[in-house]
Amino acid sequence: MSITIKDVEHVANLARLELTNEEKEQFTGQLNAILKYAEKLDSLNTDNVEPTSHVLPITNVMREDVTRESLPIEKVLLNAPDEEDGQIKVPAVLE
Amino acid sequence: MALFDLRLQDVHSKLNNKELTVSDLVDASYRRIADTDQAVKAFLTLNEENARRQADDLDKQLQEGGERGLLFGLPAGVKDNIVTEGLLTTCASQFLSNYNPIYDATTVSKLKSAQSITIGKLNMDEFAMGGSNENSSYYPTRNPWNTEYVPGGSSGGSAASVAAGQVYFSLGSDTGGSIRQPAAYCGIVGLKPTYGLVSRFGLVAFASSLDQIGPLTKNVEDSAYVLQAIAGYDEKDSTSANVNIPDYTSALTGDVKGLRIGVPKEYLGEGIDPKVKEAVMQSLKTFESMGATWEEVSLPHTEYAIATYYLLASSEASSNLARFDGVRYGVRADNPDNLIDLYRKSRSQGFGPEVKRRIMLGTYALSSGYYDAYYLKAQKVRTLIKQDFDNVFNQYDIIIGPTAPTTAFKIGEQVGDPLTMYLNDICTIPVSLAGIPAISVPCGTADGMPIGLQIIGKAFDESTVLRAAHAFEQQTEFHKLRPQLG
Numbered sequence: 001m002s003i004t005i006k007d008v009e010h011v012a013n014l015a016r017l018e019l020t021n022e023e024k025e026q027f028t029g030q031l032n033a034i035l036k037y038a039e040k041l042d043s044l045n046t047d048n049v050e051p052t053s054h055v056l057p058i059t060n061v062m063r064e065d066v067t068r069e070s071l072p073i074e075k076v077l078l079n080a081p082d083e084e085d086g087q088i089k090v091p092a093v094l095e
Numbered sequence: 096m097a098l099f100d101l102r103l104q105d106v107h108s109k110l111n112n113k114e115l116t117v118s119d120l121v122d123a124s125y126r127r128i129a130d131t132d133q134a135v136k137a138f139l140t141l142n143e144e145n146a147r148r149q150a151d152d153l154d155k156q157l158q159e160g161g162e163r164g165l166l167f168g169l170p171a172g173v174k175d176n177i178v179t180e181g182l183l184t185t186c187a188s189q190f191l192s193n194y195n196p197i198y199d200a201t202t203v204s205k206l207k208s209a210q211s212i213t214i215g216k217l218n219m220d221e222f223a224m225g226g227s228n229e230n231s232s233y234y235p236t237r238n239p240w241n242t243e244y245v246p247g248g249s250s251g252g253s254a255a256s257v258a259a260g261q262v263y264f265s266l267g268s269d270t271g272g273s274i275r276q277p278a279a280y281c282g283i284v285g286l287k288p289t290y291g292l293v294s295r296f297g298l299v300a301f302a303s304s305l306d307q308i309g310p311l312t313k314n315v316e317d318s319a320y321v322l323q324a325i326a327g328y329d330e331k332d333s334t335s336a337n338v339n340i341p342d343y344t345s346a347l348t349g350d351v352k353g354l355r356i357g358v359p360k361e362y363l364g365e366g367i368d369p370k371v372k373e374a375v376m377q378s379l380k381t382f383e384s385m386g387a388t389w390e391e392v393s394l395p396h397t398e399y400a401i402a403t404y405y406l407l408a409s410s411e412a413s414s415n416l417a418r419f420d421g422v423r424y425g426v427r428a429d430n431p432d433n434l435i436d437l438y439r440k441s442r443s444q445g446f447g448p449e450v451k452r453r454i455m456l457g458t459y460a461l462s463s464g465y466y467d468a469y470y471l472k473a474q475k476v477r478t479l480i481k482q483d484f485d486n487v488f489n490q491y492d493i494i495i496g497p498t499a500p501t502t503a504f505k506i507g508e509q510v511g512d513p514l515t516m517y518l519n520d521i522c523t524i525p526v527s528l529a530g531i532p533a534i535s536v537p538c539g540t541a542d543g544m545p546i547g548l549q550i551i552g553k554a555f556d557e558s559t560v561l562r563a564a565h566a567f568e569q570q571t572e573f574h575k576l577r578p579q580l581g
Contacts, residue, residue: 008455015413015458016420016435017451018443027455033514034456038402041472044479051474052481054304054334055530055554056291061333075197079424090422093434 003032098123099263100313100577103169103320106263110157110168117157117168117212120263121150124170124214127261131580136236137246137256139175140183141215146170149212164210165324171206172256172265175216176223176299177308179203182213186299187231188221190425190445200297201332202266202308202325209324214262217252221447222416223273223301225249226519229510230449237506238281239578240544244503247277253311254281259580264312264321268298270305271404272499272523275535278311279498279547282537282576284564285311286318287523289555290530291336293322294329300415302408303334305527314574315536315565319343322557338555346558347565352386354563355491361397362496362522371497374539374546379495381570382563392491394483399476400525401517406460406473407528413457419445452513481529488553493563497522498535498547522549532557536564537573545576 008028012019019027073086082089098120101109109115125143132138153168173179176186178196180203185191199207206213220230228236228251236251238244239259246255250267254277257265267274269287278285286309293308300306310321323343329335358379363372379389421427421441428440446454460469487494499519509516526533531554538548548567552560568574 003459007459011455011459011462014462015454016417016438016442017446017454018439019451023448023451027452030452030513031456031459034405035459035469037514038406038469038473041399041402041406041476044396044399044476046472046475046479049475049478051471052477053474054290055481056334056336058334058336063330071197078197079194081421081425081427088423091431091434091437 003028003035097260099260102314103317106169107167117150117153118147120168120170121146121212121214124262127259128214131239131259131261134237134242134580135239135255135259136234137218137252137259137261138172138215139185139187139218139233139252142182142213146212146214153210153212164208165320166206166209166211169211169263170214171211172214172217172253172262173203174219174250174253174265174267176219176268177202177266178297178299179213179216182216184216184299186222187219187233188445188447188450189232190419190441192426194424198297201294201329203297205325217250217256217265219252220249221450222299222412223249223268223270224412224449224453226272226276226516227509228252229506230447232447235506238503239580240282240503243505244544245280245506247280247503249273250311251277254278254283254285257281257283257311257313258578260577264310264317266308266325267311268306268308269527270302270408271527272520274309274311275498275523275533275547275549276520278535279545280503282545282573282578283311283313284315284318284534284536284574285309286322286534287527287532288322288326288557289336289532291334292326292338292555292557294327294332294335296329296331302411303415304411305408315534315561315568316344316347318534319347319561336555341558343558343561346562348562349566349569351382351563351566354382354387354493356382356387356389357392357487357491357494358389359394359397359494359496360391361394366500366518366521367497368501368541370541371501371546374541375495375497375548378538378548378567381567382495385566385570389495392487392494394487394525396476396479396483397521397525400480400528401521403473403476403480404520404524404528405456405517406469407477409453409457410460410470411457413454413461416450416454421445449513477528480525484529484531492559494551496549498549499523502541502544502546526551530554532560534560534564536568537576538571539573540576
């Protein structure tokens, strides 16, 4: 299985990255090399092995659903690149 | 003896006896930074005004008496992916060059309660991706032992600042070796705690199932003190472990008689520098002389660890870094055509090459049609790697090997070949995948550059890891070696 420039363009779109032609070529080569290296995992039989997503035996950590004070709006907007009337501003979503 | 070479208790008794003030400690830190950081480049941001004000406050408290924090008055550096309220936190990325956090990470709050003083924020590989600090988007940190060499990474600034005597201790983060490897390259002590022992709240996420914050210090005792201050359950971190926190310093008995050590043959095989191997073998003799025993063991899935790690860590990173879209914080690109274009341009301008490469790899591995072949397969192999350790720990108390296959390499030597760079992590990555604790302590030098010994323990058994590391340190002088700088 080998990655083409077309694959790289598809993945870049999924990842919301805009790559230059030079980057596309570089990543095609490098990702192929890394994935070829990763093919060594195929030599292991893992049919009866459970996956480990993380090592701690904990799942579904819930807290009580109680009302708490939220952050003040000035703090929330402190790092916003653009704002208006206490809201974060972005370019038009719908044409 | 330099001020920051004093033991923690000695610093505190000098403060008690009025031979020293907290302002003296903070002065010493900034003076040393002024003298050496042009060469080392460990810091990205300094916190001088606040630190001096805090020092004055602590000196007043010293006069008045009363209870003091565990790390009272000690100058600390914090890796720049750990958020600090009101103090720039960039992750060494252009994307966050203007990011002013509105809260403290739990570890930073805990340092504040322990009354250490944050001197500044430390350089790193961008978003903690890398093993040499060459991926910082600002400037590479240099190894204090030889400024032509890398300090390791990704916590390169954290390791270099402690080695250069700029701070008393620092915090780093470790995903696949990012505390232990730079500690080894810089000749200091670096501890990666068990996954879940230290809160990740406020650590900018790289690979959530692997990331852990830990201390970098000049000796094992300090490592135990800092761990004591930062460990513990945190409801703000859903993967925080609710376990009892023992008194780590009381574990430092100097006694390792009867300790059973496993030495994985895979960590001393092909690719390991003979001088590194020799230093590890000598270290084992030191343990033998103290009444410990060692035997060769096998961790048979070691050769699959790097591939497993890069698939899992990159997949998690591609998901975690989706939050950097230019909407709520960070640098937003100018003149986007529309919202999607805003995401695309902001990310493409803000991220460096290694970050893009890993996002691409991770996105590919998680994309439709490839998930089972790459991500799920890697999660299954992770189980086999963890079982390797479980099997060895059925018969042994600790595992010992090198921290890294070689000593530090020259700046620029491995750039352009990501795969070779990844192979430097062969001894640290399996430990991260298993989620267990490990410490790197100095165990020799080769051609003037430090070598690290890695001591690995069972989950949540930091006490035994620290005990073994401390006993070794008592018998050796390597931790007292200092680089000649400035």
